[in-house]
Amino acid sequence: MRVLAAGVDTKSLEDLEAKLLAADFGVPASLRLTDRAEEALRRGIASGKEELIDVLRSEIIQMFDSGPDSELVEAEAGPTVYLIVGVNGVGKTTSIAKLASHLIEEGRRVMIAAADTFRAGAVEQLHMWAERTGADFIRGQERSDPAAVAFDALEAAAARQIDFVLIDTAGRLHTNSDLMEELAKIERVVSRKIQDAPHETLMVLDATVGQNAVRQVEAFSKALGITGIILSKMDSSAKGGIVVALKEEHRVPVKLIGVGERLEDLEAFDVTQFLDAVVG
Structure with a gap:
């Protein structure tokens, strides 16, 4: 499943949000990503599909960079x-x-x-x-x-x-x-x-x-x-x-x-x- 199957502009933000929700991103994450896309469009950071994909990727990476690490923890000694x-x-x-x-x-x-x-x-x-x-x-x-x-x-x-x-x-x-x-x-x-x-x-x-x-x-x-x-x-x-x-x-x-x-x-x-x- 690819969230962005076509170009995205200011008129299709609602469609983007719907696609994120349909892809099981959940309401909080979908709203956060849609808001970030809207901000990027408004500020001229992104104007088309590829640039918006970069914005979404960056925002998701930021989510994963914060909080607990994804690597499994091992004991220093013993089992x-x-x-x-x-x-x-x-x-x-x-x-x-x-x-x-x-x-x-x-x-x-x-x-x-x-x-x-x-x-x-x-x-x-x-x-x-x-x-x-x-x-x-x-x-x-x-x-x-x-x-x-x-x-x-x-x-x-x-x-x-x-x-x-x-x-x-x-x-x-x-x-x-x-x-x-x-x-x-x-x-x-x-x-x-x-x-x-x-x-x-x-x-x-x-x-x-x-x-x-x-x-x-x-x-x-x-x-x-x-x-x-x-x-x-x-x-x-x-x-x-x-x-x-x-x-x-x-x-x-x-x-x-x-x-x-x-x-x-x-x-x-x-x-x-x-x-x-x-x-x-």
Whole structure:
């Protein structure tokens, strides 16, 4: 999807705003970018399509240059712990597998902890991915305390000299406060066990669901300190602007994007490549 498919002038600013909204940029970002385009036209900075594209690119880059960095944080010593959260059906399990595979390819030792203790099928699927990628695997008894599974995983990681611990969690419905509190408990247990952990709390979002992804982040952020986004399904029908909406409305950077079904189809988010695909 390219936002500017034709020339833009002062008469087509409303059309530009509509195109941004349709591309999932969200209301705040769409208004900001449209206002910036209007200002550029009024001041003579831009007069046609190519110049306005440059203005929009510059403004979006400025959005991403401010706030938290898009690179994954690593612990200075001991295991680096990533808490992975998200609702059912967003691609969380496969995103964990892809991240584990990527880290192992870099020569790191990885452990996957299955803290979704209420869905045996989900645990078995994660176990399969751990075996396939070569990651260590920790699970608890069915319906056991998910926070206890996380604690046991950190104990085992220290004993086995693991570099990264990826803690999977149940696919929480973001409207269920009891389940959200359970996630917050896991985060507290992890932080007490290892200083500065979890080093990342990564939320997996489906890029194709548009503004619903923004609402999911808003709900999860009330219980957890979300530090970054893994945006799955960016290779499908995703319109792309959701990346900007998340950054503008929640200051949460997209850190990784899923671009296919293969284990290697996980990439670090690159704002320049993103702009080439979405803006032009």
